[in-house]
Amino acid sequence: MSSKDNDNGRLDLVSIRSKLETDAGKRFWRSLEEVAETEEYKRFLNSEFPYGVEKSRSGMNRRDALKLMGASAALAGLTACTKMPVEKIVPYVNAPEEFVPGKPLFYASAMPWQGVGQGVLVWSFMGRPTKIEGNNDHPGSLGRANIFMQASVLDLYDPDRSQVLIHEGRVGSWSDFLVQVDELRAAHLRNQGAGLRFLTGTVTSPTLGDQLRDLLKQFPQAQWHQYEPLARDNTREGARLAFGEYVETIYKFDQADVIVSLDADFLFTHPAGVRYANDFANKRRVTGPDSKMNRLYAVEATPTITGVQADHRLRLRPSQVEIFARSLAGALGVKVQGLGEASLPNLPSDWLPALVRDLQNHRGSSVIVAGEPQPPAVHALAHAMNAALGNVGKTVVYIDSIEISPTNQTQSFRQLVSDMGSGKVQTLIILGHNPVYTAPADIPFAENLTKVQQRIYLGLYEDETSVLCNWHVPAAHYLESWGDARAYDGTVSTIQPLIAPLYDGKSAYELLTLFQGQPGRTGHTIVHDYWQSQQKQLSPQAFEVQWESWLEKGVIDGTAFQPKQVALRKDLDVTPASSGPQSSGLEIVFIPDPTIWDGSFTNNGWLQELPKPLTKLTWDNAVMVSPATAERLNREMKTVKTQGPGMGPGTGGPWYSPGPTESSKYEVVELSFQGRKVLGPLLVVPGQADDCVVLTLGYGRQRAGRIGTDRGFNAYSIRTAENAWFGSGLEVARTNQRYELVMTQHHFVIGQPSNPREGETVSAFHRDLVRVATLEEYRQNPDFAKDSPDMTTQAQSLYPPYDYSKGYQWGMSIDLNACIGCNACIIACQAENNIAVVGKDQVGRGRPMHWIRVDTYFRGNLDNPEIYHETVPCMQCENAPCEYVCPVGATVHSPEGINEMIYNRCVGTRYCSNNCPYKVRRFNFYLFSDWNTPSLFPLRNPRVTVRSRGVMEKCTYCIQRIRYHEIYAEEEGRKLKDGEVLTACQQTCPTQAIVFGNIRDENSQVAKLKAQSRKYGLLEELNTRPRTTYLAKLWNPNPEIKES
C-alpha cells in the first residue's frame, strides 16, 4: 500500500505492483517487448483455459510444486510448529489526503454501453477500483446495475489488454506516433481532410461530439462514420418514418398497466434496460390481495428476459411479428397507408380481440414497444398505435435524439467501406468496437481496410482489427479515463478515472485532440474545458464548485432532454419493404449474446462463465431451435461433408474416463445462409418459435485473449447488413461432428418424461420449489403458497430450539414476482466476493463457483412453456444441515443467524455440500483463484478472503458489508438502520427482487415482506428453517384468453 500520488490524487498502480511483486512483477511490467515475443505469451494467447486453471489440469511444474509446498507449509504453520514468515510493511512517503487506510471510497462515473451512459458508483480501496454499483443519482441506473456494468471492472484488470503501442506489428513508441499524427495532420490540412475518416461507435458524449465537430470544421472534406454491430438503426429509422425526424422514445413503464412487446427485450438489451426493469417491476410489486399488477403481452421468437415475464407470450418468427403488428394496428383502428391485410394463420383466435379490448380499456396507461430487430415499419406502427391509444405524453414520451449525430449506421458504414474500396480513404481512425470482427458479412471491411494507407486503431485489446492496422493505440478503460456520455433520457453523466491508466492507454478524447492539433491536452482538460465553455455565465471559481458537485453526483444537473411534441406524419406509409409474404423456409435470427453482448466482453471470464438465462449455457454459443423444429430437422437434415477442421470436440477425456463429454455432446450442424456457411452445435430451447434458428453474436473470435479466443462460432460470418437481425432462406445440414456444450443446469429431461420418471423441471413443481398462482387465484386464496400444517417447520425436535431472539437477525426475501432472471446478482456477487472463474472444462465437470445462481424451470407444454427463474443464494438455515456434519467446525452459526463458512478452518471434506439440500456450497477443487496473474490482484475485494485450494465457500450474506457497517454503528453507539447494509446482490438487483435486513425489526422492509402471505421457504419440510425465503410468483393473465 504505497506509492506517490499522481496529480489526480489517485494511485499509480504500476508502482504499487512493482513494489509488491518482485519477480513476477518485473517480468510482467518491465519487459513487455520481450514478453510479446516469447513462446509463453503466445501460449497464453492460445490457451483454452482461463487464469491458472490450465496448469492445474495438465499437471504441475516445478514452480507450482514448490509453491504448493510452500503454501501448505505456511498454512500449516499457522497452527503447527513452524516459524511464521516475516512480512514487510511499507508506508507512504506522502500520504494522499482523502485516504483513510482501510476504508473504501466511492466515486461516481458512467459506463458507456451502446453509446449510452450507464451511471455507476465505483468502490475504491486504496486507489484501486474493485466493484461497480449503480449510481442512485443517475436516471438510467437508480442505484442498480446490470451484468455488463458489474463485469466491466474485470476488463480493467484483464491481463490480456493491450499494453503497448503497436506499430506495424512491433512495439512502437508514443513519440513516433505523435510524429506520425503530426505528418498526417499536416497532409490533411493541405487537402482539406480529403481521405480522412473517423469511425466511431454510437456517440452521445457532448465532449467527443464537440471534438468531432471541430475536426470536421478543420478538415471539411473529412467524414465521420458511426458503426456498432447492434446499432439501433431500425429504431432510429422507425422514428424517422413515423415523425420525419430522429427522435428518442422514452417509455414510462411505471405508468403502464398494459404493455405489448413486439420483439422488444426492453428489460435487458435496451440501453435503458436497468431503469425500465426497475419501473416495470414496480408495477408488478404485490403487497397484498388488493395490489394491482401490470400485464405484459410479448410477441417474440426466442424467450428473452422480457418475454419470460410476459403474462401472455406468443411465439412468432421475427418476420411474423410484423404481420402481427399490422393486424394489431388494424384492429386498433390505426389509419396508415400500406397496412396490408395479412393475418397469421396460427394465432389463437381469442388472442388478438382480447388484447385489443385490454389495450382499449387502458387508453393512456398502455404502451406498445417495438424491438430493435423489427423493421422501421413496425416501429412506426408502434408509434402510431401508441398515439391512437392516447399513450403519447403519458406512457410514451419523445425527446430529441441523445446522439450527437443520429445516423443510419449501416448505411454510413457501407459508404465508408465502398469509399475504402475505391481508394478514396487515405487515413482511417477507428475508435474501438473492433469493426473487422463485427462488420456485416456482405460489407467487406477487412478486405478493403488494407487499401487504406494509414489505419489507426484505438482499442482495449489486440484484436482482429488491431492486427490489420498500422497503428494500434492501447485504449484507456472507462475507469481510467475522463469523459462524458448521455443517459437514455439525455442526462449527461460524467466519467472520471478511478485509477491512472495501467498500461498508458489513451482515451478517444485524447486521441482526437492530437488530430485537433492540441497534443498537450489531457483527458481531464478536454472534458473540463468543454463544460466550462458551456457554462460561460459562471466565473471560473464558481465553475470549479459546480464541476466538483457534478463529479460527486456523476451527473450534470438539468441536462435531461425535455419532452418533445412530435406528430405522426400525415403521409405515414408502412408498406413492407420487401413485397410478398416471407418464404416458409427456416428463418435465421441473430440476437446479442445475453452474457458477452456483441463480442466486446468476449474476454471477460466472469461473463463467459455466467450461465446464459434459460439455456444455462456457458463459454459457448449454440444454434438454438425449438423442440418441434429440432425434431423436424432431425428427420429432414441432409448430411454434408465439411471442409476445414470443423469445431473440434470441445473437451474430452480418454476412453476409460470419458468425463461429461458423451452425455453433453451436441450435434454440430452446418448453417448456410445466402451462400455463407458456419458450423455450430444444435441446442433445443423450449419456448422458441418454430422454424427459426437463433444465433447469438460475439463468439468465434480469432484474437480475443486467453479467455475468449476460439470459443463457439462466429455468427457475424453469416450476418449481412440486409439481414442484420433475421432473414429467411436458411439451410441446415448435419455434419456428423459432435461438440461439447457445457451447462450449469441439465435440461436433458425435458420432453422425456418416461426416463427418468420425474424430470428436473417437473419435479421442481412436484417438490414445491416454485410456487405460483394467477393474481385472481391469489386474491381468492392469499395463502396458496403456504405449506400445509403437517409439513411446516413446526416439526417436533427433541432438542430445544436455539435462541435467536437477541441482536440483529439477518434474513433475506426474494420476490419471484420481481425477479426477471437478468443475472446481475451473480456478477455482483462474483465481483464482491472474489469468486474465481474456473473455465469450461471445470464447469463441465460440475464445478462452477457462483455463490448465487438463477435456476430456471419450465412448466407446461414443451413448445411454449411457462418459464420461471428462481434465484438461489445460501438459505442460511437456522437448523443448518451443513454445520453439524463438519468435522472441524469450519461452518458454524452466528448468533445473528448467519451460516458462517470459515475458509481458513476448512479442511475440505465436502460433507457440508453433500448435506446441503439446496446445493449452494461451492468447492475449490483446484487452486481456482488466480494467485499468479499480478494484474488481477488489485481487482480483489480486500475485505473478503481469497480462497485457496481445497476449501469450501458459499454465500455469506456479504458479511464483510454487515461487519463494516456494524462496527461503525457500534463506534457511534447506535443500532444499524434498515437498508444501511445492502448485500451485493440486493444492491445491484434492477428490480429490487432481493431484500435483506434484520427480520427481528418489524418495521424493516424484509420483515414486512416476510409477513406477506406469499412467503414460503424452500424445502421447509426438512426443518432447516431457512432465513432466505421467497415470495411466490404471480401471473396476471387476461381472463379472456384461454391458453392451453
Next chain:
Amino acid sequence: MDPVDPVTEEKPAFVEPGSPWIAPGHSYGSVSDRIAGVVLGRTRKGWIFGFAIAFFLFLVLNYGITMLFFVGVGKFGINIPVAWAFAITNFVWWIGIGHAGTLISAFLLLMRQKWRTSINRFAEAMTIFAVACAGMFPLIHMGRPWLFYWLFPYPDTMGVWPQFRSPLVWDVFAVSTYFTVSLLFWYVGLVPDLATLRDKAKNKLAKVAYGFFSMGWRGSVKHWRRHEVASLLLAGIATPLVVSVHTVVSFDFTIAIVPGWHSTIFPPYFVAGAIYSGFAMVIMLAIPLRKWFHLEDFITIRHLNNMGKLLLATGMIVTYSYVMEAFMAFYSADKFESYMMLNRMTGPYAIVFWTLIACNIAIPMTFLWSYRIRTNTVALFLIAGVAQVGMWLERFVIIVTSLHRDFVPSSWGQFYPTPTDWEVLFGSLGLFFCLFYLFARLLPSISIFEMRDLVHKTAEEAGVIAGAAE
C-alpha cells in the same frame, strides 16, 4: 507323515487322528514345522511374481496420491452435487472387509468355535491391512490433507476443537480405535508364535528380529494364563467395537439428510454388509493361501464350507436390507425417498444398481445353497469375488446415486470417474496385497500355538491321550 519329528529327531509323543478342522496325522511338532516352514523356508518365485504385481499397483497408488496432494482433490471426478464418490466408496468398502477378521477372532472366540483357529490369524492381518487401506481414503479425499490433524483433539493455537457432532470425527475415533485394537489383538496372538519362530530360525537376523518382537515370551504358565484372559477380554471388547465401527461408518450417511442416506436401517445393514464382504475376502485369501503354501491340512474344505454358509447368511441379511430399503422408500410416501429409489432403479446409474443386485443377491444367493459349490474352491472363489465387486458397487450406489439427484433438481449432476479415481482404487488393492504378501512371507499365516492346542484337543477328544489334564 514322517514319523520322526525333524526338530527333535524323535518320534512324536502321538499323532492326532484327524477331525473336521484338521487333517489326521499331525503332532504338535508337525503343525509347528509346517506353518513356520512357510515363513522360514526359501522365497518362492510365485511369491516374488505376485508381490511385484502388487507393488506395481502400490506405485500406481503413490502416483495417484502424489497428484492429488500436489494438484488438488479435483483430480477425482467429484463435483457439486456428487462431492463424495470413489474415495469414500473405497473407504467404506475396505472398512467393511476389515470386519470379518475381527469377527472371526473375537466373536467366534467368544462362541468357542474351534474352526476359527486356522483362519483367524490371516483374517486379522487382513483386517489390519484393510483398515490401513481404508484409513488412507478419508485423508486423501480431503481438500487440504495436510491439515488432517485438525480432526484430532489437541490444544491448538486457535483454541478451537474438532466438531464432535460430526460423524467424520466419530469416524476418526472409531477407525483409529478399531485399527489400534485390531493391531493389539493381532500382536497379542502373534507373540507366542513369534517365540516359536525365534526358536526355530536359523538366521541370526531372523532370530534377533523375531526375538525382539516376541519380547522374551517363554510360554510360562502365568504368561499363558494372562494371555488367555487378555484374549478373552479383548474379544469381549472387540465384538461391540466391530459392530460400532461400521455403525459409525453408516452414521456418515444416516446423520445426513440426503434421501437414500437418511435411513435408520443403515447400521445393521452396513454391519451385515461389512461381514458379507469381509468373509468374501477371507475366502478369496484362504483359497490361494492353502493352495500355494500347502495348508490344506489346516484350512480344510469344511472351513470353506462354513465360510460359504456365513456368506450365505450375511448375504440374506443384506438382501433383506435391500428389500426393506426399497419398501420403506415407497411406503414412507416421502417424495424425495421414493424418487431416489426410482432413480436408482431406472436412472442413469440403473446399470450399476442392477449389477450390484446381481452380484450381491442373484448370484451368491442362487449358488451358495449348494454344498457342492461351497466346497468347490474355484466356484467359491469366484462367487466371493463377485460378492466383493457387488459390495463395492453397493457403496458406490448408496453414495453416488443418492447425491447426484437430491432435493433441488436444478443442481442435479452426474459423476464420471477419472483416471485418478481408478488409480487409487486399484492402487489400494496393491497396497493391501503388498502388505498381505509380506505378512504371508514374514509371519505365520495360521496361529501355530492354537493349532498345537487344536491337535491336543483333537487327540484328547479321540482318546489318543486320555485324561491328560486331570
Next chain:
Amino acid sequence: MAKHPIYGLMAEFDNTHDLVAAAHRVREEGYRQIDAYTPFPVEGLEETVGFRLPLLPIITFIGGLTGCIGGFILQYWPNVIGYPLDIGGKPYDSWPSFIPITFELTILGAALFCVFGMFFLCGLPMPYHPVFNVPRFKLASHDRFFLCIKSKDPKFSLDETKRFLEGLNAREVSIVPV
C-alpha cells in the same frame, strides 16, 4: 539366603499328562517357586504354580472407565465451556452426539490397558531369561513341556530336587544357569 549360582532345575516332559502330574507332585512336595513352560496353554497348571486371581480384568475395567469419562469430558468441555458455538441450531450440550466417541474411547482405553497390563504383569519385554540357557528349551515352543523349580525356593536343593524331578517321569532334567 545363600546366593545360588543357578536359576533352577528344569525337567522336560513329552506330554501334558506327564507335566501336569509332575507339577502336582512338585507342589505336594512343598515347592512353591515353580514355573511350567508349554507350547500351548495347558489347563490345570495355574494352581500348581501358585497363580492367583488375575488382575487383568480389573485393569481393563479401569482403562475402560478412564476412556469413558475422559471421552465424554473431551467433548463436553469444548462444546459447553471452552468455546461454545451454535452448530446447526443444536444445544451446546447435545450429549447424544457425544455417545459414539465416548464409546470408542471406552473401548480404546480398555484395550490399551488390557494389552499393556498383560505385558506388564508378565514382565515382558524380557529378552534375556535364564531358562533360555537350557539347550533344549527351544522345544518349549515346539512340542515339549518343561517344569522348572527355581533355586530361590526355600526347599530347593540342587541334588535333592534334581533327583526328585528325575523321578517324575521327566525325560531329562537340566540345570538352568543364571
Next chain:
Amino acid sequence: MAQIFHRAANTLAKATLYGIVLLIAAICIIAWEVNNSYNVYLGEHQVQPVPFSHKHHVTDDGIDCRYCHTSVETSSFAGIPPTHTCMSCHSKIWVNSPMLEPVRESYLTDQSITWVRVNELPDFVYFNHSIHIAKGIGCTTCHGPIGDMPITYRANTLYMRWCINCHKHPWRYVRPKQYVFSATYKPPPDQDALGRKLVKEYHIQSPRIITDCYTCHR
C-alpha cells in the same frame, strides 16, 4: 538353546519403553514452548532500517500514539506514518543524525521505507483497530509495554487462542477510555469489578457474540 540377547537387554528394553514415554512428553512440552515464543518472534527485536525507539518517542518525548498512527480511531488499520510525518520534526531536530539517513533519503528520493512488520496477523484475519479503541481496549493490551521498547518487539503471540481469551473475558482487559492510549496504564486491583462496569457502559457485546467466527474471519 543359546541366549539371543545379552542380559542387559532386559534393562535396556524397559528403559527404552519408559524413555519413549518421557521423550514424547518432552517433545510436546518443548514444541508448546517454542510455538508460543520462538515461532512468533516473541520478545525478539527486529532489525529495522531505522532503529526507531517507541520508548524514546512515547515515554521520553510524550508523543501521542495518534500523532503517527493517525487512522487508529477511524479505520481497521492503525496506519504506518508516512515519511512526511517523520520529517515534520526531523527536518528541524536531529537533522544530521546518521541514524536518520534512511528517512531523509526516503523523503528525497520519494522511495518508501520498508519496515519489518512486528505485529502481524494472517490475511484471513480481519482485525479492526477502531472498534477496539472505541470499546476501551488499550494499545498496550495487545502491543505490550510499547513505552518501554527501545526497539519494537512482539509482546504477545497474537494467536487466535490469545485473542479469544480476551473476547471470552473482556472485563479482564477493558480500561477506561481516557487511558486507552496510555502506555503506562496498569490495571487496578479491582479490575474485575471495574471491567464488568465498563463492559456494560461501553456496550461491549456478550462473549458469545464476539467469539463468533465472523467477528474476525470473512
